[in-house]
Every structure is written in structure tokens, then in C-alpha cells.
Amino acid sequence: MPDNLSRRGFLGLAAGGVAATALTGCGFAPPSSSSSSNNSLTFRWWGGDARNKAYQAALQLFTKKTGISVTTQYSGYDGYFDKLNTEFAGGNPPDIFQMDTALVSTYAAKGVLTDLSAYIPGTIHLDTLYPAVRAAGTVDGKPYGVPSGSGYAxxxxxxxxxxxxxxxxxxxxxxxxxxxxxxxxxxxxxxxxxxxxxxxxxxxxxxxxxxxxxxxxxxxxxxxxxxxxxxxxxxxxxxxxxxxxxxxxxxxxxxxxxxxxxxxxxxxxxxxxxxxxxxxxxxxxxxxxxxxxxxxxxxxxxxxxxxLSGGVLLCIPAKSRNPDGAAKLIDLFVSDADAIKDMGIQRGFPPSDKALNILMPSLNAADKRDVTYGQYVAQQVAKEGLPxxxxxxxxxxxxxxxxxxxxxxxxxxxxxxxxxxxxxxxxxxxxxxxxx
The missing domain is CATH 3.40.190.10 (Periplasmic binding protein-like II)
Structure with a gap:
């Protein structure tokens, strides 16, 4: 659940702890203050233990396939955006980060996000997602974030x-x-x-x-x-x-x-x-x-x-030191069958027929219940005809x-x-x- 943005302003400095880890046992580069290059990325997200483990497995796959190492920074939601805002204010944001769908317009309005149009569809295959989900990261007609799934209350x-x-x-x-x-x-x-x-x-x-x-x-x-x-x-x-x-x-x-x-x-x-x-x-x-x-x-x-929501988003800061690598990582979560399996439904329900078909046979009973109930709710929403x-x-x-x-x-x-x-x-x- 979301925490507070600083009342001193979106880019105001605010205290907030966050875990930073290298996952060295999984072949990732250790945390470093040096700038990212074409062979490295820093990636920040929030989540519980299950989501963290899923991301780690998918990132290990990414490094194996691309040779790009990933320094990971993750925490719970509390303090997440305070820490992120501090990094934006200091001109040193991560190369890619997880975004609350409800906040994308706030960040886009400040000009700190990359318009992903240049990467779609060449690198990021956004067209594979359901149309209703696809636009979740769009602000004023421009895609600033790629959705991970769908959700409800x-x-x-x-x-x-x-x-x-x-x-x-x-x-x-x-x-x-x-x-x-x-x-x-x-x-x-x-x-x-x-x-x-x-x-x-x-x-x-x-x-x-x-x-x-x-x-x-x-x-x-x-x-x-x-x-x-x-x-x-x-x-x-x-x-x-x-x-x-x-x-x-x-x-x-x-x-x-x-x-x-x-x-x-x-x-x-x-x-x-x-x-x-x-x-x-x-x-x-x-x-x-x-x-x-x-x-x-x-x-x-x-x-x-x-x-229905678009799950969480993945965004690339305007000052990312490796936006091309970050775009490749985003597409891994969208397109790669193994990464889709690794993530399961930790970031929302399957956002495409491809993801649904890949995941359903391997999901445990609780996750299948989550997905099928989400489909039921989507049908109810369609029947209600609410905007x-x-x-x-x-x-x-x-x-x-x-x-x-x-x-x-x-x-x-x-x-x-x-x-x-x-x-x-x-x-x-x-x-x-x-x-x-």
C-alpha cells in the first residue's frame, strides 16, 4: 500500500531507508556508486518476499541472456518513493524502477520519465498485452510505463x-x-x-x-x-x-x-x-x-x-544511464516465457493471452484461484458497464x-x-x- 510523497514537493529531499543488494550468489554485480554502462543496470522495486524472489530469478535469467548485470535495490512500500525522490533530486536515479500506476502522471508531469515511444514496438513488444491493460502507463498519449498485469479490489x-x-x-x-x-x-x-x-x-x-x-x-x-x-x-x-x-x-x-x-x-x-x-x-x-x-x-x-488496474508499471528515468538496457529488461518481463514463469502473478494477473497460457498450467492452487477470480471480476465489470x-x-x-x-x-x-x-x-x- 502506498506511502507518502514528501509534502515539501515531489522532488523534495526526504528520508527513507531502502535495502540495496547485489544478489552475488545469483551472478549479479555488487552494489556500486559507479555509473551504469551498457553492461550494467540498477533496478529498484518494492514488494514482499515472494515478489523479491520472483524478480531475482527473472533478473538472473536476464543477465544470462544479455550479459547485462543488475544491481538491485528493493524495500517495502513505506519510504520507497521518499528514497526514489531523493535520488531524482540528486540526479542519480536508478536506470529502471517499479512505479505505482496511480503515480505515473505525477512523475510524467515533472519531466523525469523517458517517453518509451522510441522503444515500442522495436524493443518493447507492448502490442502483445491486452488493449485495456496496455494504456495503463500512458499519459497525454505517450507511454511512460509498461504495465505488468491487471488487478482489482x-x-x-x-x-x-x-x-x-x-x-x-x-x-x-x-x-x-x-x-x-x-x-x-x-x-x-x-x-x-x-x-x-x-x-x-x-x-x-x-x-x-x-x-x-x-x-x-x-x-x-x-x-x-x-x-x-x-x-x-x-x-x-x-x-x-x-x-x-x-x-x-x-x-x-x-x-x-x-x-x-x-x-x-x-x-x-x-x-x-x-x-x-x-x-x-x-x-x-x-x-x-x-x-x-x-x-x-x-x-x-x-x-x-x-x-480494473494495470498492476504495477516499469519506468525508465529520463536520466537513466542505460535506457537501452532498461528497455530490454522491460521487454523480458513482457515477452520472455521463462521470465513470465518466474514472475508468476506477483505483479498482477496475466496481462496477455501469452502470459495466461504460459502461467495457468504451472500455477499453484492459490494462484490459480487468484487468476480465475480476477477473470470473474473482469466479467462483472463488463456487465456493469461502468466507465x-x-x-x-x-x-x-x-x-x-x-x-x-x-x-x-x-x-x-x-x-x-x-x-x-x-x-x-x-x-x-x-x-x-x-x-x-
Whole structure:
């Protein structure tokens, strides 16, 4: 889940730790302060253990096939963009990096990304991807990032615990009222200190967006403004405040470890049974329990309100020291059958028929469930006929930060719902205006 961009500005210096590793056992070059050449690259990404291992396997393949060594830099999401922004400000960004799809317009607007048109289709075979996914990294008609897959907004739950409690798992047709009922039932059955679900009042794309789209609104308008009003946000915060009062969802102090797919996440640590923001691919490898997924609760009219995403993107900075090598690496993830197998669904569901056909026979049961359920959700979206979600505008991350801050201050009792809503709109509108 996304962390904050510095409020001092997109290229403002900000502290943030990140792991840098050479993967020397896999034949990669050790970390070095020297500039990349035609025979080396630096590559930065965020992710949990499963994604990190998948990238490492694919990069070993890349080095073997091209002779280009890769210095890797990876971390969790927290602090990722702070560190990246520091490198951009210092004129020393990585040669290629993983990008949050929602942030590509912000970075493109600052002129720090390479327009990939010169590499398409000669080096990067973008035409092999599904058309609906292909444009995920496009800003003002120019491709600045290559998507890795597609995704949606699920609720992930621990089926093992529900079976132990003899509580029926949620079904695809459940509603927000059903969510409130079952999470309260789970909390009561678990006892003190454990909860039915994570408080997701701060979660914009994983919870708030489908909730808004079920009501004919969205996070943003096509012109880059806030796509919902005071009444919608007040209703949203009021809903989660009711769940906190009933003990159905977590108190705010348990949100500290909710941002990474790791053993400390409340779901894996056994503190909750349900969470938004994560799928099976990231979480199932972390536990012996059986996890499962269900669509985020539907609206009263039965619509999912889902907005299919493009997974994460791969981008090349304008100051990359080896853009040609970086473009070759991007194409490896798009086109190479072995790399597609290595990555599995760690960056989203298969974005092409080629990837789907390669992966399905080799996927484990959990990953197959992830993919087939994603296909089901895509069919539901097509039936609903809702318009595609507008691209997140420049300033998006500061808006996300404003939502996170308001939600958590309300949860901690530091702000009333009315004051939290007012604070959000003041901060969010200012952030969007200053980013233009």
C-alpha cells in the first residue's frame, strides 16, 4: 500500500531507508556508486518476499541472456518513493524502477520519465498485452510505463480461521451491511484483542473507490479534480466509525504493520481475519492457513464498482544511464516465457493471452484461484458497464496522504468526522492545484 510523497514537493529531499543488494550468489554485480554502462543496470522495486524472489530469478535469467548485470535495490512500500525522490533530486536515479500506476502522471508531469515511444514496438513488444491493460502507463498519449498485469479490489480472508469458528465465509453477492455483520460476529467469536477486519477507512483504491463507484462517483474526475463530495466522505467515515465502536474492525494502533506483505501484517499475525488491499499471491506464501478472496462488498444495487488496474508499471528515468538496457529488461518481463514463469502473478494477473497460457498450467492452487477470480471480476465489470476509472492526476499521492491522515486522526479521536472531512478537502484541493 502506498506511502507518502514528501509534502515539501515531489522532488523534495526526504528520508527513507531502502535495502540495496547485489544478489552475488545469483551472478549479479555488487552494489556500486559507479555509473551504469551498457553492461550494467540498477533496478529498484518494492514488494514482499515472494515478489523479491520472483524478480531475482527473472533478473538472473536476464543477465544470462544479455550479459547485462543488475544491481538491485528493493524495500517495502513505506519510504520507497521518499528514497526514489531523493535520488531524482540528486540526479542519480536508478536506470529502471517499479512505479505505482496511480503515480505515473505525477512523475510524467515533472519531466523525469523517458517517453518509451522510441522503444515500442522495436524493443518493447507492448502490442502483445491486452488493449485495456496496455494504456495503463500512458499519459497525454505517450507511454511512460509498461504495465505488468491487471488487478482489482478484493477482500482477502483467512478461511482456516472462519472454518474453525464455524462462520460461513462471505459470498460474492455480499453487501456493506453484510460486511458489518460478519466482522462483528468474527470479533465476538475471537475474543479480546482480535478483530473481524482491518479498518480500511484510509484505503482509497482498495476500498473507497469501489464504494464510490457503486454510488456513481469516483476518486477523481476526468479533468483531475476530486470526484466525490463532503456527503460521500462523511458517510464513508461514519460507516467505519460504527465498525470501530462495535469492535468489528481494528483500533488504529494496529494499522502500523498493515502496509507490507510480511509476517507482521495483522492478517498473518492472527490479529484479524479480513483485509482489503492484498491478494492471495502476496499473502498466501506467508502462512500455513488457507486464505481466500472475495470481491469488496457490493452496493445496494448489486454493482461491484470495481475499476480494473494495470498492476504495477516499469519506468525508465529520463536520466537513466542505460535506457537501452532498461528497455530490454522491460521487454523480458513482457515477452520472455521463462521470465513470465518466474514472475508468476506477483505483479498482477496475466496481462496477455501469452502470459495466461504460459502461467495457468504451472500455477499453484492459490494462484490459480487468484487468476480465475480476477477473470470473474473482469466479467462483472463488463456487465456493469461502468466507465473506466479516470487516471489519477498529478498530486494524487498528496491526496492519498490527506485521506490517510484524516481517517487515522478520526480513528484516534483527534478529529471529529466533520473536521476530518473538512481537513481532507482543504488539503486535497490544495495539493491538486499546486501540482498543475
Amino acid at each position: 478484493p477482500v482477502l480472508y483467512d478461511k482456516t480461521v472462519l472454518d474453525q469458528l464455524k462462520i460461513t465465509p462471505p459470498s460474492d453477492g455480499w453487501t456493506w451491511d453484510d460486511f458489518a455483520t460478519v466482522t462483528a460476529e468474527i470479533s465476538k467469536a475471537l475474543g479480546s484483542g482480535k478483530y473481524g477486519a482491518l479498518d480500511s477507512s484510509f484505503d482509497d483504491s482498495g476500498a473507497l473507490q469501489p464504494w464510490l463507484r457503486q454510488r456513481g462517483k469516483d476518486l477523481y474526475t476526468a479533468t483531475g479534480e476530486i470526484g466525490f463530495g463532503v456527503d460521500e466522505l462523511a458517510e464513508w467515515f461514519t460507516y467505519w466509525a460504527g465498525l470501530r465502536r462495535s469492535g468489528a474492525v481494528t483500533p488504529p494502533d494496529l494499522l502500523a504493520n498493515a502496509g507490507e506483505a510480511s509476517g507482521t501484517h495483522p492478517l498473518i499475525a492472527g490479529q484479524i481475519v479480513m483485509t482489503t488491499g492484498w491478494g492471495l499471491a502476496q499473502m498466501q506464501p506467508l502462512t500455513q492457513h488457507t486464505l481466500d478472496i472475495v470481491v469488496v462488498p457490493r452496493g445496494k444495487d448489486g454493482k461491484t464498482g470495481q475499476a 473506466a476509472a479516470p487516471t489519477a492526476p498529478p498530486g494524487y499521492q498528496d491526496v492519498k496522504t490527506a485521506l490517510d491522515a484524516a481517517a487515522k486522526q478520526i480513528a484516534f479521536g483527534k478529529l471529529s468526522i466533520a473536521d476530518g472531512v473538512s481537513q481532507f478537502f482543504t488539503t486535497a484541493k490544495s495539493a491538486l492545484a499546486s501540482a498543475k
